[in-house]
Amino acid sequence: MIEAQGVSVAIGRKPIIADVAFEARPREITAIVGPNGSGKTTLMRAISGDLPYGGSIKINGAEIASLKPWQAATMRAVLQQATALSFPFTVREIVRLGLVGGRSGVLPGEVDRLPDRALARVDLEGFAGRFYQELSGGEQQRVQLARVLCQVWTPVLNGRPRFLLLDEPVSSLDVRHQLIIMNIARDFARSGGGVVAILHDLNLTAMFADRIHVMHRGRLAAAGTAAEVLTDTIIERVFGCRLKVGVPPADGTPYVLPHSAIG
Amino acid sequence: MSGAVDDPAALPPPAGPLEGDRTARARAVVVLLAATLAATILLSLASGASDASALAVVGGWIFGPEGGDAVLSARDAIIVEDIRLPRVTLGCLIGAALAVSGAVMQGLFRNPLADPGLVGVSGGAALGAVSTIVLGGTALAPVTALLGIYALPGAAFLGGLAVTLLLYCVSTRRGQTSVATMLLAGIALAALAGALTGVLVFMADDRELRDLTFWNLGSLAGATWVKVLAVAPVIAAALATAPFLARGLNALALGEAAASHLGIPMQRFKHVAIFTVAAATGVSVAVSGGIGFVGIVVPHLLRLIIGPDNRYLLPASALLGGTLLILADSVSRTLVAPAELPIGIVTAVTGAPFFLWILLRRRGVVDL
Numbered sequence: 073m074i075e076a077q078g079v080s081v082a083i084g085r086k087p088i089i090a091d092v093a094f095e096a097r098p099r100e101i102t103a104i105v106g107p108n109g110s111g112k113t114t115l116m117r118a119i120s121g122d123l124p125y126g127g128s129i130k131i132n133g134a135e136i137a138s139l140k141p142w143q144a145a146t147m148r149a150v151l152q153q154a155t156a157l158s159f160p161f162t163v164r165e166i167v168r169l170g171l172v173g174g175r176s177g178v179l180p181g182e183v184d185r186l187p188d189r190a191l192a193r194v195d196l197e198g199f200a201g202r203f204y205q206e207l208s209g210g211e212q213q214r215v216q217l218a219r220v221l222c223q224v225w226t227p228v229l230n231g232r233p234r235f236l237l238l239d240e241p242v243s244s245l246d247v248r249h250q251l252i253i254m255n256i257a258r259d260f261a262r263s264g265g266g267v268v269a270i271l272h273d274l275n276l277t278a279m280f281a282d283r284i285h286v287m288h289r290g291r292l293a294a295a296g297t298a299a300e301v302l303t304d305t306i307i308e309r310v311f312g313c314r315l316k317v318g319v320p321p322a323d324g325t326p327y328v329l330p331h332s333a334i335g
Numbered sequence: 336m337s338g339a340v341d342d343p344a345a346l347p348p349p350a351g352p353l354e355g356d357r358t359a360r361a362r363a364v365v366v367l368l369a370a371t372l373a374a375t376i377l378l379s380l381a382s383g384a385s386d387a388s389a390l391a392v393v394g395g396w397i398f399g400p401e402g403g404d405a406v407l408s409a410r411d412a413i414i415v416e417d418i419r420l421p422r423v424t425l426g427c428l429i430g431a432a433l434a435v436s437g438a439v440m441q442g443l444f445r446n447p448l449a450d451p452g453l454v455g456v457s458g459g460a461a462l463g464a465v466s467t468i469v470l471g472g473t474a475l476a477p478v479t480a481l482l483g484i485y486a487l488p489g490a491a492f493l494g495g496l497a498v499t500l501l502l503y504c505v506s507t508r509r510g511q512t513s514v515a516t517m518l519l520a521g522i523a524l525a526a527l528a529g530a531l532t533g534v535l536v537f538m539a540d541d542r543e544l545r546d547l548t549f550w551n552l553g554s555l556a557g558a559t560w561v562k563v564l565a566v567a568p569v570i571a572a573a574l575a576t577a578p579f580l581a582r583g584l585n586a587l588a589l590g591e592a593a594a595s596h597l598g599i600p601m602q603r604f605k606h607v608a609i610f611t612v613a614a615a616t617g618v619s620v621a622v623s624g625g626i627g628f629v630g631i632v633v634p635h636l637l638r639l640i641i642g643p644d645n646r647y648l649l650p651a652s653a654l655l656g657g658t659l660l661i662l663a664d665s666v667s668r669t670l671v672a673p674a675e676l677p678i679g680i681v682t683a684v685t686g687a688p689f690f691l692w693i694l695l696r697r698r699g700v701v702d703l
Contacts, residue, residue, distance in 0.1 A: 172586050
């Protein structure tokens with residue numbers, strides 16, 4: 073469980089987020105949505121332990137700021153938005169970095185094969201020998217996810233849930249890989265871990281997130297399930313867009329959208 | 336986790352080396368380099384202006400002096416043990432220190448072009464060293480009296496440390512080290528240290544000038560056991576620390592935040608790395624002057640062969656750095672024998688074109 077109360081972060085003298093309450097439960101995908109510059113990534117970085125913060129952020133009961141890096145590394149793994157690499161590492165060498173400080177949770181004999189399993193999970197089987205810098209942006213993003221998965225391979229360690237913190241995990245992916253990655257997150261949650269993901273695609277959010285936190289101008293604007301949060305009024309207030317939130321009809325009812333007409 | 340691909344049994348057992356895994360090659364290269372270094376040391380002990388036979392001397396160490404050749408052996412022993420051996424030892428230590436400093440610095444700044452010489456660390460160390468030579472008799476007299484042979488390496492170390500810390504402070508904001516700022520700041524600091532050194536040289540009297548010139552040529556000539564003993568503990572400590580930096584340097588390739596997420600205590604890590612580089616560079620500059628390009632050329636060459644994994648890159652750099660500097664020293668003392676070419680000229684003449692070649696070859700990959 074990640075629980076945050078009254079969280080504020082200032083960079084220099086400029087307050088970026090203020091008085092944010094946040095909760096991410098194990099067995100759930102918790103999404104953070106909001107317009108550009110609303111403080112999503114800052115909130116995520118505070119939860120990751122990158123930024124000094126006011127208020128309280130606890131992971132499994134321990135205050136984030138008081139955790140040593142190697143302790144935090146066993147409780148959560150972090151996927152950042154973009155990772156520029158400084159040296160020509162192979163894909164295997166990058167994925168293996170996930171095993172540097174944390175505890176994958178697999179048996180010692182399986183550790184050598186873990187990078188291959190992680191790469192297979194993210195649909196990059198056979199990429200281990202390629203150079204990271206030669207891959208496309210979407211492939212690089214999935215390599216990084218494979219590395220992050222290695223760090224917390226078992227969603228539960230010693231009876232305590234572990235967390236994946238994902239900052240826009242599907243931002244540069246095609247639709248097939250968006251679904252693959254979101255299903256990995258869902259599997260991780262169903263196996264007892266917790267997932268926090270910053271997402272921009274509200275449809276994907278509605279489809280996968282168990283709970284949604286909406287950020288707006290550095291504050292929490294709303295929190296709840298998709299049905300509670302993704303409403304016409306909240307979307308208009310937060311994103312400044314007047315639009316109608318649609319709901320697919322009940323299961324089994326065929327429906328036809330006029331803009332799906334071909335030719 | 337579910338799905339067929341997640342079952343460990345579903346993947347075929349590893350047949351031979353894993354794809355993209357360069358550890359086996361890296362290990363082999365490290366062993367090969369160790370053998371090369373050993374051979375280079377022996378070759379270097381055996382060759383020189385005198386015909387003293389190292390073989391006989393080494394044989395003497397092992398089997399005891401042989402009766403008939405006792406006189407000749409004593410002369411040979413002095414040449415080998417007191418002239419060649421300290422010089423080879425010093426070359427080995429300094430080459431290793433410079434190459435490892437370069438590799439650590441490149442990892443720390445996440446940039447393949449960082450080098451203690453290029454970004455002013457050597458300049459700062461030189462300033463410290465020159466200060467003790469010029470001010471040692473006057474302003475700094477109590478310090479030099481107190482520290483004795485350790486005053487010069489100590490001052491060089493502090494100078495190198497000061498520049499490294501300044502460099503890091505200037506180029507790091509909110510935990511992000513800007514590579515462009517680092518290079519520019521390094522050039523500025525190198526210029527500043529050079530100018531201050533110039534002021535000291537300007538102030539120096541004739542005797543001090545001779546000391547300065549001798550020191551500044553960048554040479555291993557005049558290597559004595561006293562000098563070796565002054566630098567050996569520091570370089571040995573730095574080389575012993577380096578393996579503990581390897582994991583952190585590898586993680587740092589992903590950026591500082593990601594390295595921290597992986598469980599590396601970044602603040603402490605950076606402090607140890609900076610201190611190690613400053614110590615190794617400082618004492619190297621103190622005894623041998625400015626020997627350029629070893630710190631850039633050696634790690635680069637090795638990255639092309641074994642990849643950037645610092646667990647192997649650091650020991651391999653130490654071994655190859657030691658080997659190359661001993662060879663460069665051999666060239667410097669045989670090319671224009673009986674005179675000696677300053678070793679800094681040899682490393683620059685071979686290193687600079689290589690550096691240019693790296694820039695051309697990697698222009699597309701290295702993005703400043």
